[in-house]
Amino acid sequence: MSSTNQSEPPTPAPVKSGLVPYLTVAGAMKAAEFYVRAFGAEIATAMPVDDQGRTMHVHLHLNGASLMLSDAFPEHGHSLQPPQAFTLMLMVDDIDARYARAVEAGAVAVMPPADMFWGDRYGQLRDPFGVLWAMNQQKR
Numbered sequence: 641m642s643s644t645n646q647s648e649p650p651t652p653a654p655v656k657s658g659l660v661p662y663l664t665v666a667g668a669m670k671a672a673e674f675y676v677r678a679f680g681a682e683i684a685t686a687m688p689v690d691d692q693g694r695t696m697h698v699h700l701h702l703n704g705a706s707l708m709l710s711d712a713f714p715e716h717g718h719s720l721q722p723p724q725a726f727t728l729m730l731m732v733d734d735i736d737a738r739y740a741r742a743v744e745a746g747a748v749a750v751m752p753p754a755d756m757f758w759g760d761r762y763g764q765l766r767d768p769f770g771v772l773w774a775m776n777q778q779k780r
Contacts, residue, residue, distance in 0.1 A: 653684030657705040661728060665769040666720055668695040668709040674768060675700055678745035679730065679738075681707065703730050723770045735761050735777035747773070 665671045669689065675681040681702040689695050694711035701707075707728075712720035732738045735753045743749050746768050753763035753775065761777040 650685040650687060653699050653701070653706075655699075655706045656701055660706045660708055662708040662710070663723070663769075663771060664710050664712050664718065664720060665771070666712065667769070668698045668711045671709055671767070671769045672698045672700055674745060675702060675707070678742040678747055678767065679703070679773075680741075703732070723772065727764070727772045727774050729774040729776060732775050732777055735763060735775050739763050739765065739775055742767075742773070742775075753777070 663671070669686065672681070672683050672686065676683065679702055681700040684699045684701050684706070685697075686699070687695055687697045694713065696710055696713065698709040699706060700709070710718075712718055714720070730738070739749075739753050742765050747765040748767075749763075750766050750772065751762075751764040753761050756762045759779050761779070762774065764772060764774045766772050
């Protein structure tokens with residue numbers, strides 16, 4: 641993880657994909673720490689927290705891609721809205737172990753992994769920040 645010295649912004653981390661989800665959550669650093677435990681993410685860089693405990697930018701590397709997070713800043717027109725109308729999907733090997741790790745870390749099981757009609761193994765979870773996650777293991 642890059643330095644989070646209050647006097648200097650952190651060194652930018654390389655972006656690992658062409659489409660980067662950027663989530664606004666209540667507690668960006670707490671979410672980042674949860675994603676490390678639940679999904680094996682790595683905190684690539686993070687801005688320091690402000691005097692209200694909010695972080696304006698966290699960059700994670702997760703499953704070969706980048707994921708970015710921020711706390712809400714309603715005073716700048718960036719209020720917190722409940723997550724809806726999207727799912728983040730992780731393509732994984734060993735879905736059962738990965739799913740169990742996420743549940744053990746605090747995710748809520750929505751749809752336990754099962755063999756699906758399209759031939760893959762698939763499941764869904766909701767993280768403590770309200771984000772719906774799917775895991776898909778392709779059959780080889």
